[in-house]
Amino acid sequence: MSRHRVEVLIQPRPGLLDPEGKVVHHALDSLGFPGIEEVRVGRAIHLEVDAADAEEARRQVDRMCRRLLANPVTEDYEIRIRAETEEERR
Amino acid sequence: MTIAVVTFPGSNCDYDCYKALKDVVGAEAEFRWHRTESLGDVDAVVLPGGFSYGDYLRAGAIARFSPIMEAVVAFAGKGGPVLGICNGFQILCESGLLPGALLRNEKLLFSSHDVHLRVENADTIFTRAYRRHDVLRMPIAHGEGQYYADAETLSLLEGDERIVFRYVDSEGELSHETNPNGSAHAIAGIINEAGNVMGMMPHPERAVEEILGSTDGLGIFSSLVEHLRSGPAAVTV
Numbered sequence: 450m451s452r453h454r455v456e457v458l459i460q461p462r463p464g465l466l467d468p469e470g471k472v473v474h475h476a477l478d479s480l481g482f483p484g485i486e487e488v489r490v491g492r493a494i495h496l497e498v499d500a501a502d503a504e505e506a507r508r509q510v511d512r513m514c515r516r517l518l519a520n521p522v523t524e525d526y527e528i529r530i531r532a533e534t535e536e537e538r539r
Numbered sequence: 540m541t542i543a544v545v546t547f548p549g550s551n552c553d554y555d556c557y558k559a560l561k562d563v564v565g566a567e568a569e570f571r572w573h574r575t576e577s578l579g580d581v582d583a584v585v586l587p588g589g590f591s592y593g594d595y596l597r598a599g600a601i602a603r604f605s606p607i608m609e610a611v612v613a614f615a616g617k618g619g620p621v622l623g624i625c626n627g628f629q630i631l632c633e634s635g636l637l638p639g640a641l642l643r644n645e646k647l648l649f650s651s652h653d654v655h656l657r658v659e660n661a662d663t664i665f666t667r668a669y670r671r672h673d674v675l676r677m678p679i680a681h682g683e684g685q686y687y688a689d690a691e692t693l694s695l696l697e698g699d700e701r702i703v704f705r706y707v708d709s710e711g712e713l714s715h716e717t718n719p720n721g722s723a724h725a726i727a728g729i730i731n732e733a734g735n736v737m738g739m740m741p742h743p744e745r746a747v748e749e750i751l752g753s754t755d756g757l758g759i760f761s762s763l764v765e766h767l768r769s770g771p772a773a774v775t776v
Contacts, residue, residue: 465642465687466642466645466721468643468644468645468646468647468721469643469647472647517596517600517601517604518596520597520600520633520640522632522639522640522687522688522689523640523642523687
């Protein structure tokens with residue numbers, strides 16, 4: 450068993466209107482940042498999960514995403530396994 | 540006859556629903572705390588508006604895993620009437636009792652004002668007191684009320700007359716300006732396929748007495764109570 454640092458990135462589905470992204474895009478334009486094609490605003494969730502290995506941690510977090518963390522009707526999610534935690538390195 | 544009003548941490552329209560049912564329509568209403576695992580002997584359930592669990596993650600996403608929701612899903616599965624208002628509608632979508640989802644309002648504003656609704660289907664247990672195409676006035680108060688569903692679901696809802704209310708102007712006409720949140724097909728309320736679970740974003744419980752400025756919401760509660768008085772026995776879950 451080891452501790453895994455997992456990051457979940459949740460995004461509004463492509464094609465779905467993202468009013469928050471639009472507003473941020475507009476604000477960046479107003480500040481003079483050039484060449485922005487698109488802005489989408491999502492959510493990042495960081496978890497520390499105890500699991501046998503990274504794959505098991507990914508499976509656990511995938512189940513969490515399906516059940517609670519993301520809404521399958523409107524959101525896509527991506528799971529990233531980060532480096533091992535300090536505790537594990539010791 | 541008993542109608543349960545569920546209180547989640549963060550519900551703020553539970554007393555309004557209770558009062559509408561008990562004092563205005565004259566039904567027996569009882570509160571159920573969200574941690575209760577059983578509904579007991581009840582004939583209908585109301586999920587009231589508010590900000591359950593602070594709307595964290597997504598509105599309704601946490602509330603749908605409250606202990607009582609398992610009983611509500613079972614109750615609905617047996618044909619028991621369930622009405623979800625505002626946050627209650629969001630919880631019904633999150634729990635899968637109704638299709639689709641409620642997104643942030645198109646203009647990102649929290650909208651709190653009266654709207655006009657057109658009754659699209661007056662042949663449901665929640666709308667029999669109205670006539671088709673009646674125009675009702677009642678308040679909305681939400682930041683996440685933009686109804687969204689994929690094209691297939693929307694055409695199913697349209698085809699089966701499961702869109703119960705649409706946002707319109709005072710004349711009953713559809714227009715982009717009177718859609719307060721960018722909802723697909725101007726949807727303000729829908730019903731499930733079996734016809735016993737309805738969700739709506741506007742607040743009928745805030746439009747049940749003259750002193751509130753409108754009594755147009757009363758028909759929803761009186762339709763339900765009339766249906767229960769004329770009909771089936773309690774469903775125990």
